[in-house]
Amino acid sequence: MLDQHRDYVLRTVEERGVRLVRLWFTDVLGNLKSFAISPAELENALEDGMTFDGSSIDGFSRIQESDVLAVPDPDTFELIPWGEPGSAEARVFCDIRSLDGTPFEGDPRQVLRRTVKAAHDQGFTFFIAPDIEFFYFEQPVKGKKPQPLDQGGYFDLTTRDAAGDLRKQTIRELEQMSIPVEYSFHEDAPSQQEIDLRHTDALTMADSVMTFRLVVKEVAASQGVHATFMPKPLWSVQGSGMHLHMSLFSGDENAFYDGGDKHALSPIAKSFMAGLLVHAAEITAVTNQTVNSYKRLVPGFEAPVHVSWARNNRSGLIRVPIAKKGNPLATRIEYRSPDPACNPYLVFSLLLAAGMRGVEQGYELPEEADANLFEMDDPTLAKLGITQLPQSLSDALQAMEQSELVHDVLGEHIFEWFLRNKRREWRDYKTHVSQFEIDRYLRSV
């Protein structure tokens, strides 16, 4: 099997005249990293991996030896559609290994592999479909407010829709790179877009999200436009989220579906949801990893604030969409807090692990919160047992630090590094004096 994969890759490189093969991997913060090799080196790389110095990669650094191996995953080999004609390029995602061949503990892809494997050992496959929001802006100028391309709103078909053309081209390239798109439309805010991807297994989807962000930015840049996944680029309008639709399959059966239940939810679905709710605060530092993320998680902009679930209440953390025609395969839950600036490998790992913890330990799902939670005062919420998501990166880090679950899923190396790195980010932010403060206090005090 593996030999044939390798053969396929090598022959394709030869037949299609590929000049450059880009080895892709992801750092702990979710940035796509890449180095290129010539086709002549590819066979060797597939066999033994390519050695590189990991010390300059965020979250890879170790005190002793810093060399690691990038081992291409031939399943992910694909031609890049935006290369110049006549000099084709290809990309392949890599697993990072230590020189002795063991999985490198700083590699987010290995974290997800491990977590997916654990669920599989219990008979489950984890499927994810993300709805990814982002903004198009004119090329940013330092110190100036971001300039949207249009003033369109939700589902608007704006005239001379520059963004629409960008979106169309983006979708074409995504489909060419094996990333099927379900829907795309203009979102609520000016110049805000949403592209919904079709479900696939978690590892493939994490790779797809990495590719997605690059394709969106590449296509925009080719037209002189800047695409951003910043969670809240404009203070007055809604931010960009990455809602995740999730389901667990056991063979062909959707383990979340139960026709006999009044909500068509199986006991597994309910305890999985309970697991997500119980551990929501602990994993928020990873699902929402920037200072800016918490400016999206505020009331009034369709982002979740409370740790709750409902079938048709978009203010909750988990929504249970009503499946079309009661289709068992389409039964799923939607986790709404993550933003597209996250590291998808780590986020998918934590969501799966939190849900599975609920399943393993038979967590009890609390009552559905179908009222508008934003209209309730704190005592009422407390009586219902509804808490809030962390209010800042600092709060989230505090919750994460005490989490045994997050520690076990990420592993010591990433857990420690992440906390250290993000504490530094918070410290830098905390000491910064913002324009808001100048405007507000300079004259009045």
Added chain:
Amino acid sequence: MTAASESNEAGMLAVFADPVTPELARSLDLAGYSWKAVSSVDEGSDSEPAAGWQGAIIDCTADPEGAWAFARAIRKSDGSQVKVLVLVGGAQINDLQLRDDLFDDFCLSPFHPTEFEARLQHMLWSVGDDGAPHADLVEYGQLVLNLETYQATIAGRPLDMTYMEYELLKFLAQNPGKVFTREILLSRVWGYEYYGGARTVDVHIRRLRAKLGEEHASLIATVRSVGYRFGQSSWGN
């Protein structure tokens, strides 16, 4: 004796005829084929190019016995995948009977140059445009899969696929008209060790259709509550 056009580098045709008529030579030259006249089985193997013959044209009108012997020799030679076009006179049609294994197509002689060229082109097309005589091809309509190079084209446009997409398309195209359940596809294409589950099949079918493009996406049909079928149903519905 050798006439050749510089423009066609694709491959060399063996022409067994006694003699090569001016009409035949002109037709081949105008169509841009490289060819060599050979007058015996031995000469045929001696002058065979390193890459092998791309095809053979055998004129049965003057020396039928020698011509059929030559055809038999070509079929017996290594690889034996050289495509053969025979030229027969109107009275020789009956000679074709029971010799189906010795030729791929025939043309009545004297021939109409346009027909001759079209038949030749069609015969050689199916061995691949690089003229590689041993290429292992799977074809369906405008879809061509080259099993040796792992490359696929639809209406002449190359398809860029991941390995599993390629394997799935190959399996389907090799079994046109048959309906497969997701489980069968999973076990035959992925093997049992794969743990994506049957949903993986749906995901890959969706990706394949996207890559085939709107015009050709219907090559893969969904058979409700059963699975998938490639191409037309063998029952004609």
